[in-house]
Amino acid sequence: MPFPTSDVLAAFGVHLRVRGLGQTLAERHPELAHRIEVTDTAPFYLKVDLDGKRGVVLAHVRFPYTIMWGITGPDLASDNSVWPLETTDEALADAVHALVTAQLTGAPPPSPWRWHESERSDLTELADLLDAQGVTVRRVAAGNVYSLQGPAYAPELVTPSQPVPHVDATVDGHEVRISLKPRLGWMVDLWCPEPEVDLWTRIDLNGTLGRPLSPVPGVSRAALSVDDLAELIGDGPRAWEVEDVGDVQDESADGLGYQDLFLTVLGQLGTFGFTDVYEGDTEDPLRSEHFHIVLHRPEKDLSAPALKALNGEAAAAGDDVPKRLMVITRSGLSKPAAAFADQAKAFVFQLDERTGRLTGLHARAREVLLPRDKPDCQ
Structure with missing residues (x-):
């Protein structure tokens, strides 16, 4: 008797997982037990019958380069969702239950399931508050960062390049992304x-709230409640103070001159939210009262000892209080140096001298960068 092929074993594994999901759904939501159907032949899927013809289906969905769990409703207007393969059986069962209940009752799925999330969080709470104000919430990406776009008959998987927890919303025709950065x-x-x-x-x-400006981008969760943030977003564009746009053209064929290069860097830092970085002179093109800014030109990646030495210089540079370190470098950053940069609350950016674009070289620096992808609705 020949040993089963890998494809046969994989299919059998999917079958066992789907059967297990059916059992989990019946145990967690026994009122649906009589509606659950699980196929015994490929393609394997779980279906919850709605009216003898239509149903909600849970199955593997293949996309280019990956496979996801897909939960689909009975028609093209259904609020379909996708979930990573590592999603727990309990979360998938509850997601199916939420969509089935919505179909049977005619009410929208409850939060957090209506946002395709399996757990409540600050972001699902924010989405609930925005929705109550009439703001169109298009996407919540917290625990589940995947979503669908395009027509329902041919959806495309959206996989964020930088899966930072965020809410995408449309406010008075303007697209906003509200992010909660860990640091x-x-x-x-x-x-x-x-x-x-x-x-x-x-x-x-801070400016929109009438608070003193902060030299560092971001407002801590402790300093801005979800309720106050939702109210601020709901007030709309006329109430917002917006940073000047620091545009970077990646197609600059001839590169930038010295002055234009640092004006481009200065514009980006201002857009990021570094409010006290300003233009200096030829020797020190960037200055700040809060940061000790170092231009690192050697080609060799910055090491942890070198970065610690620069951080010591920053601490000694302040008149009354130590300054924090900001490094603009043409090279990279070693892993130990990146870990130290986060620990020291420094910011290290790599500079593309051809375009002036800044790239974050460690977690804290990456958090200040602007999104690179367009909104899903574009």
């Missing part, structure tokens, strides 16, 4: 469709 807190980015170039800029939360 820097709340940031709100505004999509600015321009005639020749589409780009993001950032809303100045």
Whole structure:
């Protein structure tokens, strides 16, 4: 008797998982037990019957380069969702139950399931509050960062390049992304469709709230409640203070001159929310009262000892209080140096001298960057 092929074993594994999901759904939501159907032949799927003809289906869905769990309703108007393969059986069962209940009752799925999330969080709470104000919430990406776009008959999988927890919403025709960064807190980015170039800029939360400016981007979760943030977003664009747009053209064939290079860097830092970085002179083109800014030109990646030495210089540079370190480098950053940069609350950016674009070289620096992808609705 020949040993089963890998394809046969994989299919059998899917069959066992689907049967297990059916059992979990029946145990967690026994009122649906009589409606559950599980196929015994390929393609394997779980179906919850609605009326003898239509149903809600849970099955593997193949996309280019990956496979996901897909939960689909009985028609094209259903609020379908996708979930990573590692999603727990309990979460998938509850997601199916939420969609089935919505179909049977005619009410929308409850939060957090209506946002395709399996657990409540600050972001699902924010989405609930925005929705109650009439704001169109298009997407919540917290525990489940995957979503669908395009027509229901041919959906495309949206996989964020930087899966930072966020809410995408449309406010008075303007697209905003509200992010909760692990180290820097709340940031709100505004999509600015321009005639020749589409780009993001950032809303100045402290300025909008009438608070003193902070030299560091972001507002901590402790300093801005979800309720206050929802009210601020709901007030709309006329109430927002927006940072100046620091545009970067990646197609600059001839590169930038010295002055234009640092004006481009300065514009980006201002857009990120570094409020006290300003133009200096030829020797020190960037200055700040809060940061000790170092231009690192060697080609060799910065090591942890080198970065610690620069951090010591920053601490000694302040007159009354130590300054924090910001490094603009043409090279990279070693892993130990990146870990130290996060620990020291420094910011290290790599500079593309051809275009002036800044790239974050460690977690804290990456958190201040603007989104690079367009809103899903574009």
